[in-house]
Amino acid sequence: MITQLLAVSQPVPAGPVVQWGWLTITVANLVVILAMVVVFVLALVLPFPSDREDEDR
C-alpha cells in the first residue's frame, strides 16, 4: 500500500522542452507532431495496395 501511495504521489517529470521565441513545446509533443506530418506525407506519396479486382473497377 505504501509503495502504491508513493507511486501516486511522485509525478512523472514533464521532460525536456524546446523553445523558439514565444513558443515552448515539450520534445515529446514535438516528436508526435513531426511524426504526424511524416505519416501525412507518406499517405500522399505511397502507392495504395490493390489487387486485380480493384484494378478492374
Add this chain to the structure above:
Amino acid sequence: MSRAEVSPRATSEASSAGAGRTTWTAAVTRWVDGLVPKGQWLPDRQPVYVASWIYVFGVACLSSLVVIIVSGLVLTLGGVTWWHTSSFGHFVNSVHLWSVELFFATMVIHMWGKFFMASWRGNRGMTWATGALAFFGSLGTAFTGYLIQTNFDSQWISTQAKDGLNAAGIGAYFNVMNLGQMVLWHVSLLPLVVGGIVTVHVVLVRRRGVAPPIDATDPTADAGEKVAT
C-alpha cells in the same frame, strides 16, 4: 417455394414500404431509408480515387473511437482510481489513453487531408462542419479525461484550467475541480454529444459520398440532391 415467400425480412420490407401508411414507425422507416442513397449505408465499392492512403484516416479515426468506447466501458467497472491499484486496470487505462492518442492523430491527419482537398465542395459543407464540431467536442472529452486521472497531473490541469475558464467568463457554469461532475461529463454527457455529432458526420459522408480529389470527376455529384429528406 421461393425465398421471398418465406423470408420474414421480405415480409417486413413489403409492409414498411407500403405507400400511404401513416403510423409513426412507418414514417421513421421511410425517413431512415431516405437518409442515404440506396445501398450506401455500407457500400462495398468506391470510386477509384479512394484507393489512396489519405482516404484511410477517417475510418482509422472511427476504429480508434470504437476502442476508446470499449476500453472506457471496461474502466467504468473499476472506477477512476482502479488503474492506481490494479495491473489489469493500468493496462485497460493505457489502452484507453493510447487509443485516444491514435484517435486524435488520425483525426488531425484526416482533417489535413480534407482541408487541402477542399472537401466541402459538392454540397459537403455540413460534412466539413460536423467534422470540425466532432474535433472540438473530442477536445472537451479528452480534457475531462485528463481531469479524472486522480493524480497530481489532474490536480495541476484542473487548477490551471479553472483560472483559464474563469478568465474566459464561463467558469461559473461548471467546475473543473469537481471530480464527480467531471467524471459524469466524461463518461456520459460528452460521449453522447461526440457520438451524436460523429453519427451525423458519418451519415453525411454516406449521403454525399467521399470527397473527390480536386482534379477528379465526382461520380456522386448529383446523388445528394436526389435523396429524399
